[in-house]
Amino acid sequence: MAEWFSNLEFLSKMYWLVAIIGSLIFSIVMIMAFTGGDADDIGDLDSDIDADGAGFQFISFKNLVGFFTIFGWSGIACIDAGLSTPLTIIVSVICGLLMMVIMASLFYFISKLSDSGTLNYKNALDAVGEVYLTIGAERSKMGKVTVSVQGTMRELDALTDALTELKSGTIIKVVDVTSNGILIVDQTRKPIEPSKHIKDPLLSNATQKKISK
Numbered sequence: 754m755a756e757w758f759s760n761l762e763f764l765s766k767m768y769w770l771v772a773i774i775g776s777l778i779f780s781i782v783m784i785m786a787f788t789g790g791d792a793d794d795i796g797d798l799d800s801d802i803d804a805d806g807a808g809f810q811f812i813s814f815k816n817l818v819g820f821f822t823i824f825g826w827s828g829i830a831c832i833d834a835g836l837s838t839p840l841t842i843i844v845s846v847i848c849g850l851l852m853m854v855i856m857a858s859l860f861y862f863i864s865k866l867s868d869s870g871t872l873n874y875k876n877a878l879d880a881v882g883e884v885y886l887t888i889g890a891e892r893s894k895m896g897k898v899t900v901s902v903q904g905t906m907r908e909l910d911a912l913t914d915a916l917t918e919l920k921s922g923t924i925i926k927v928v929d930v931t932s933n934g935i936l937i938v939d940q941t942r943k944p945i946e947p948s949k950h951i952k953d954p955l956l957s958n959a960t961q962k963k964i965s966k
Contacts, residue, residue: 764841765832772825779822782815815860816853824849874934877902877909877927881941884923888913888938898925898938911936 758766810816828845836844882900885908889896896919898911911927912935913919919940929937 764838765829768825768828768832768845770825771821772829775818775822775825779818782818810860811853811857813857813860816856819852819856820849823852872902872907874902874909874930874936877930877936880927882925882927882938884911884919884921884925884938887921888919890916890918894918895935898927898936900927900936909936910934911938913938913940915939 758769761769824845827848828841831841831844877900880900880902882898884896885899886897888894888898888911891914892912895910895912897908899906899908901907902909911925912931913925914937919925919938923940924942925938926941927936928939931937
């Protein structure tokens with residue numbers, strides 16, 4: 754093995770080293786990313802490297818590892834195919850960049866899927882619910898309310914600017930949401946559905962009025 758490696762040209766040695774080291778790190782990164790093992794450390798490193806800081810991350814640790822891995826293997830393939838050195842470098846760089854785009858897109862959509870299940874408190878605005886735990890007047894005491902957010906009934910922390918406390922069972926409406934996810938509510942009335950009157954053309958108007966009462 755050592756003799757085979759020593760007989761390689763400089764460019765081939767460089768591509769083999771990059772491919773092998775990159776593949777090892779790439780395997781570790783992928784295992785950690787999809788199993789959760791020390792994934793937070795990778796995420797922190799990605800945030801430090803990422804120029805945008807959020808959203809679609811093109812330049813990140815994981816993407817750079819993917820770049821060098823594909824860069825190495827595509828370079829080896831080009832050398833085996835007998836391509837010239839300039840063309841080999843161009844092709845391997847393009848393949849590495851394509852891998853970065855694929856990986857950035859993959860992790861972007863994975864993050865979007867995971868975020869879609871999280872609660873966005875802004876979706877609670879204008880929602881009508883009920884006080885679960887008494888809320889102190891003028892934000893003096895935090896309570897809890899039960900409201901429907903994103904199609905699910907939830908018990909959330911709430912404050913009020915009302916001059917009187919909102920006791921358990923009070924019907925409320927969410928008027929604002931603080932930056933840390935606390936609902937600001939005010940007393941309101943529960944929406945009342947319009948009454949349905951029974952109409953029958955065979956009955957007299959007086960009879961229909963009695964039935965509707």
